[in-house]
Amino acid sequence: MAEGLDFERLVACYYEPLYQFAFSLARDESDACDLTQQTFCIWAAKGHQLRDASKVKTWLFTTLHREFLGTRRRQTRFPHIELEFAAAELPVVSPPTINRLDAGQALAALARLDEIYQAPVALFYLQDCSYNEIAEILDVPLGTVKSRLTRGLGRLHQLLTGTTTQPQPPNL
Amino acid sequence: MNRDEAKTILLLYRPGTADANDPQIAGALGLAKQDPDLTRWLVEHCARQEALRTGFRQITAPAGLKEQIISEQAAKKITSLSFRRRRAVLAAMAVVAALVVLTPLWFQHRGSGDTYAILRNRMASVALRGYGMDLTTNNPASVRAYLAQNHAPADYVLPAPLEKTAVAGCAIEDWQGTKVSMICFRTGRPLPPGEQSDLWLFVIDRSRVKDAPPVGSRQFVQVGRLRMVTWTEGDKLYVLGMEGDEQALRQYLQG
Numbered sequence: 001m002a003e004g005l006d007f008e009r010l011v012a013c014y015y016e017p018l019y020q021f022a023f024s025l026a027r028d029e030s031d032a033c034d035l036t037q038q039t040f041c042i043w044a045a046k047g048h049q050l051r052d053a054s055k056v057k058t059w060l061f062t063t064l065h066r067e068f069l070g071t072r073r074r075q076t077r078f079p080h081i082e083l084e085f086a087a088a089e090l091p092v093v094s095p096p097t098i099n100r101l102d103a104g105q106a107l108a109a110l111a112r113l114d115e116i117y118q119a120p121v122a123l124f125y126l127q128d129c130s131y132n133e134i135a136e137i138l139d140v141p142l143g144t145v146k147s148r149l150t151r152g153l154g155r156l157h158q159l160l161t162g163t164t165t166q167p168q169p170p171n172l
Numbered sequence: 173m174n175r176d177e178a179k180t181i182l183l184l185y186r187p188g189t190a191d192a193n194d195p196q197i198a199g200a201l202g203l204a205k206q207d208p209d210l211t212r213w214l215v216e217h218c219a220r221q222e223a224l225r226t227g228f229r230q231i232t233a234p235a236g237l238k239e240q241i242i243s244e245q246a247a248k249k250i251t252s253l254s255f256r257r258r259r260a261v262l263a264a265m266a267v268v269a270a271l272v273v274l275t276p277l278w279f280q281h282r283g284s285g286d287t288y289a290i291l292r293n294r295m296a297s298v299a300l301r302g303y304g305m306d307l308t309t310n311n312p313a314s315v316r317a318y319l320a321q322n323h324a325p326a327d328y329v330l331p332a333p334l335e336k337t338a339v340a341g342c343a344i345e346d347w348q349g350t351k352v353s354m355i356c357f358r359t360g361r362p363l364p365p366g367e368q369s370d371l372w373l374f375v376i377d378r379s380r381v382k383d384a385p386p387v388g389s390r391q392f393v394q395v396g397r398l399r400m401v402t403w404t405e406g407d408k409l410y411v412l413g414m415e416g417d418e419q420a421l422r423q424y425l426q427g
Contacts, residue, residue, distance in 0.1 A: 011241050019233035030300040030396050033237055040241050106227030125221075125228040130190060146184065153183045157220060 011040055014060050017127055021061060024107060024122040025068050035071070039064040061127075061137040065119060109159050117152025120145055124153070175210050178203045179217075186225070187218045240290050247348035287383045291347055292402060292411050295374045296395035298345055298354065299413055305341035305356055305368065315342045315355055324351040325375040329405055334412075334424045340369040350380045359414065371424065374411040384409045390425065392418050401425065 018039055022032035042063050050059050106125075110118055119138055123129045129137065135145040173181075178200040185191050185201070192198060204210040307318045312335075320326035324344045338358045345352040353376075356369035363370055378384050385391050390403045399421050400413040414421055 007245060008242050011238055015238045015241060016233050019237065020228065020231040023231050024228065029234060030297050033234065033240075033297060034301055036233070036237065037241050037244070040245065044245050103227050103230035106224055107231070122228065124184075124186070125225045131184075131194075150180060150183055154180075156224070157183070157217075160220070 007040075007044060010043070010056070014057065015040070018060060018064055020126050021122055022064055022068065024110060024126065025065075025119060026071075027107060027111060031071070035064055035067055038067050042067070057127075058133055058136050061123070061129075062139065065137060109156055112159055113152055113155055117148050117155065120148045121152040121156060124149055173199060173203055175203075175207060178207075178210055179213060182214060182217060185217075186221055234293075236290055236293055240293060243290060243348070244294075288381045288385070288402060288409060288411075289383070291352075291374075291376065291381055291409075292393070292400055293395055294347060295345070295352065295354070295372075295411050296398045296400060296413055299372045299398060300396050303343055303354070306343045308341040308368065310339055312339045315339055318342060319344065319353045322351070324353045325377060325408060326353065328353065328355075328373075328375045328408055328410070330373075331425045333426060334373065337371065337424060345374070347376065348380070350376060352376045371414040372412070374413075376409050376411075378404055378407050378409040381409050392421070 015036055019032055019036045022035035022039075023029070026032050026035060039060055043060065047056075047059070050056065110121060113121060120134055123134045123137060131142060131145055131149070134149075135142045138145065140148075181196050181200040182204070184194075185197050192201060201214075204214045306322075307315065309315060316326045319342060322344055334357070338360070340356040340358045342356060343354040345354050352374050355373045355375070357371040357373065358369050359371050361370060384404050385402055387404050390401050392399065392401050394400070395413070397415050398413040399416055399418055400411060401418075401421055402409065402411050404410070412421065412424065414424075
């Protein structure tokens with residue numbers, strides 16, 4: 001049972017990766033702090049319902065992602081722009097530079113992806129979550145995760161290098 | 173599987189993880205061993221993957237976040253316990269006496285997270301995240317009356333320039349079970365869409381905050397987009413914040 005988990009230890013283990021995920025989604029320090037805090041508040045209220053302690057990490061990331069989506073729905077200040085329309089304005093990072101990316105550059109590239117690819121790509125890089133874990137966190141089928149990752153990563157690399165690794169996702 | 177298909181599959185490959193156990197990825201990796209062009213591409217790809225992973229992992233949580241999460245949760249637990257006690261009081265008057273004894277103890281046993289730095293961060297979060305004013309008015313007297321009526325700090329002393337600044341309203345925030353008065357001002361600069369104020373003063377009973385700055389000192393700090401200054405006067409702790417630099421903030425302090 002997960003209710004035996006010590007709250008402080010849980011916070012110590014997961015606040016940093018949760019914050020990283022929150023920041024990669026929200027790209028705002030205050031929003032990321034709030035999302036992280038809210039996730040632990042929900043854990044404190046409902047975490048005892050989780051029967052399998054090995055699922056705590058997935059549970060926390062799922063909760064944070066849902067909170068983010070909920071917050072996002074309430075806000076209208078994020079216009080959705082298809083990548084194709086903005087692609088011409090995007091700077092390309094030279095090949096030597098791409099091997100020395102900092103957080104700001106990585107997040108800037110992530111922000112340029114279509115929203116649907118951002119969460120799986122962030123989880124892919126941040127936590128080394130397995131594809132199954134990413135599917136569970138985002139509540140989508142495994143095939144969908146692989147497909148989104150293939151497209152999202154293809155775009156990301158395209159944005160960063162200006163070259164195309166044409167994604168061909170159907171058989172994943 | 174041809175080279176392009178292998179590249180597509182290997183997009184999902186993260187070196188040093190269990191990804192290599194995936195049958196498709198394992199197959200593509202096998203092909204890469206036999207194809208020098210694909211091998212070269214894979215080496216570059218792995219370097220990019222590693223750079224991106226490193227980039228993402230450079231995101232660091234702000235100092236004090238962990239402590240804030242833990243302390244706020246601890247405060248909620250205490251509040252919840254107090255509520256249960258209150259119900260017990262209704263059931264048996266004898267418990268009233270116990271509460272009288274326990275209440276001072278409760279104050280003494282507050283967690284170590286109730287420092288003013290955490291309060292300051294929390295209030296910055298309130299101001300930055302968006303808030304609803306409990307009372308919208310440009311009348312300072314109405315603000316004080318509302319706060320007093322709701323048992324929040326109302327007998328605050330404002331620096332002279334702040335006295336002259338237009339009030340927009342107020343709200344009452346909760347911090348670890350203690351009421352914090354939030355007085356919202358308008359500096360006269362153009363406000364962002366949807367905003368009603370751009371300068372915020374938080375006032376709390378000084379005794380409820382550990383490590384409050386001593387009387388006579390002002391501490392400036394940047395919290396997110398906010399420049400904040402904290403000072404103590406009488407039995408109150410004051411936190412004033414706005415977007416801008418220290419010089420802009422000082423305008424509202426000097427008499």
